Amino acid sequence: VTQIHVRVDGASYTDDVEPRMLLVHYLREQVGKVGTVVGCDTSNCGACTVHLDGEAVKSCTVLAVQADGSEVTTIEGISGGDISGGDISGRNGASNGTLHPMQKAFHEMHGLQCGFCTPGMIMASIDLVKDNPNPSDDEVREGIEGNLCRCTGYQNIVRAVQQAAAEMSGRQAGNGHSSSAVVDPAAAPHVVVQS
């Protein structure tokens, strides 16, 4: 076994790990960060995506020992504070400011269904927007190509990433590509009150 020192979501850990242990298994089994999940065993699906020293990595392709001395951020470390019990619906003017803009956008744009790919998808998308603050539809699609979702057909994920990109770069929602937080009636003409 090898001893590693890692900071995960702002807390420091010193642990003994087997040299063969993958970072994702270390995070899940030793640190208890089960928000990060395993979806395949060939690094195709991206469900395990985390940030390693600020860069998105598939944590199934990184050995735990390679993370020694590094800073790891998971889906559990990107919101601004304790949001347990928080009201994300924004009802009664309640703030949802503790969520990361990408988390908020996935919620508002219905960018998830079963939610299993969502942590990895959000982590990959944050990295994408860091590199390209104003991605087009095609640029988002190519940027998240390494993350598979079986539920959404991706369209609402694309809209979520573009909305979050606008918010993260201080632009108002609506950069020519993205939709506002309400349902886009062009994409969803049925979003009208029924007779």
Add this chain to the structure above:
Amino acid sequence: MTLVEEPTPAAAPAREVGRARKRKEDARLITGKTTWTDNMILPGMLHLAVLRSPVAHAKIARIDVGAAQQAPGVVAVFTGRDFAEEQGSIPCAWPVTPDMVNPGHPSVAVDEVNHVGEAVAVIAARSKAAAQDALELVDIDYDQLPVVLDMEAAIAPDAHLCHDHIESNESFTWVFDAGEAGTGGDTEQAFAEAEVVVSRRFVQQRLIPAFMEPRAVVVQPQGDNYTMWSSTQVPHILRLMLAMVTGTPEHKLRVIAPDVGGGFGGKLQVTPEEVISLLVARRLGKPVKWAETRSESLMSAHHGRDQIQYIDIAADREGNVKGLRCRILADMGAYLRLVSPGIPILGAFMFVGIYKFPAYRFECQGIFTNKVPTDAYRGAGRPEATFAVERIMDELAVELGMDPLELRRKNWINADEFPFTTAAGLEYDSGDYEAATQQALQLLGYDELREEQRRRRESGDPVQLGIGFSTFTEMCGLAPSRVLGSLSYGAGGWENASIRMLATGKVEVVTGSSAHGQGHETAWSQLVADELGVPFEDVEVLHGDTSISPRGLDTYGSRSLVVGGAAVVKAAAKVVAKARRVAAHLLEASEDDLEFADGTFSVRGTPGTGLAIQEIALATFAAHNFPEGMEPSIDADATFDPVNFSFPHGTHICALEVDTETGFVKIRKYACVDDVGVVVNPLIVEGQVHGGLAQGIAQALYEEAVYDADGNLTTGTFVDYLVPSAADLPHFDTGNTVHPAPGNPIGAKGVGEAGCIASTPAVVNAALDAVRHLGVSDIRMPLTPERVWRAIHQGGDGGERATAGTNAYGGAQTETTAGVSSDASSLGGDR
């Protein structure tokens, strides 16, 4: 009625139904505060690893587990022999004919293995790594037997047998004949007298549901009670079946489906691994966990589709259809799982689509092969049927020289003809196919694209454009228990709900429908908010635990809202009825004089007398002042069993570019207008349509489970099994028309499978429309660039992708395919 696009009148109270409510479920899912089964850790828990057969058909000559038992961390090793007396058979709940052959399906193979990936031994160890390390220490000798992979070969005379102890590879033959059933004329006569007959053979390739969360099971023994957490769609069915299979009494079993990461039918199952986990926990008295890898999932979880369809259509020269005849070979795989035989039978009623066929005959043989069993996958029988009828309508249109839409219009059921009983005997409830089609044509920008197609064709552009239609319907909301009984299904189709009014005025809704990504918590909250007049936020929806929601039939077949949601509405009505009696007592008024609106009872014509339902809940809790003879409770439950299915429909149009030089296809535009009845939450409905489209398009363009000549799955990882990424899919333009379903109080028809059922033929029809002038009349799915290129440049359907002798290859050997099995093809063909 159709959708009226006008704002709500300002004075009307805000109804929750119809609002694009953002989902309650998201809070935990976007923050990683989830309860996936694999997250669970219990004190002393052992980890299971399953050793799987590397051969498709063999006798197990010898198993030596000695070395594995001695491995570090290993607690126990079990073989099929160890469980032979108690493991029974994986249940098949749908014996479609009285003489259906079911070879029996042990959870762990005892004497014989019948597909690659079948469980042959189980390791229980103190860590997952220790369990997996020990797998390779189990020593097994296999005496290999001939492998049966191709359905047409499997039913030929002198075929090898898929199982040693069966007499043929046929499980059943199931027939529906409209003439005999009295729902149509004589099919043979219709064909004999027809002016035009078009016959085609279509191949529905084998698909893998490929839910994102791999399956996982945790079992905790507590005395003689067992709690199972499983990544399942069907906790209630699982509990019942586990009791029947293992002999652990039903009341000693509790099954919990915590957060479940997608299913698409793939988790509508009683799996060998669930049985194994229970048996090991029972044997060792210790909590156990099994969590699969993706490779295990792809090779051992059930697959879907896999049919060979021989379709004949009869018509007159004017394009009036006269009859439809379908002979289907349906690959069961090596065993019958929960509803394997029922899948093609569900499809039997949908082959006539939306058309007024005067005669119809359907015949299906269920065939065994040495492959993993097939079972439900999104659409379950209906995508196969829709593909067949929508493809053959295009072929007939070509034969007649008619516009494909004109041919459809000439034969579809008109809006003023509902309810309409089809030749398959189903009574379609409501709809307007013309209205949906007109809206879809507009969404697509049809005329411009047709013009562009003409230009490209005239200029001989290497990139050709095609437009394909699918005007579909489906049967949803499974379903009337009597109908399911008449089809020999082992269960009913009702759904249960209960509503608990808490003292603080908050509301708990218990539903038997077990969601795994659909958004029931949000939609059910909207229903209850409207019915009880309570705030959306004050409703909590509980599901997926047989102790919390004791009665239910779970989530599949687009049934949840139509049946389960309806039960919620019925339960709410009972709550209101009870509360009305309490309100009358407290207000000292007659019940008949009370009106209930926006959550408040008031005496008609007497302003200021209101009593909110929350106040009544508190008064009920206290029970100090209650109506004489009434139990102090306003809680209620309801069970809803519909009298008919519901029939969503829609028009899907795909515009597709085909690069004739490379065979690469690209969806240029996709537009669809679905009628799913009343929409409770447009955001969720749109999401369901998107996701369905992605899977239906993936069948047309990307996905195929391919076996080599030895029965090895060559698409056993996500490297080879092509679940599409964001870059592989287009933007979807979606819309709705609304014709309420008359058969349930919500008016909803179901939406979970619509996109998946409708889209596949639209895409293939578009591809053929693009290249038919080049002499191409069929291209085998999925439309890989190589297949498309071959079809254009070499003729045929481009089919030579997999190994000869498998269905992916194109069925039994023919003149053109004989002897083509090569080293290259045994590696998975030209992939």
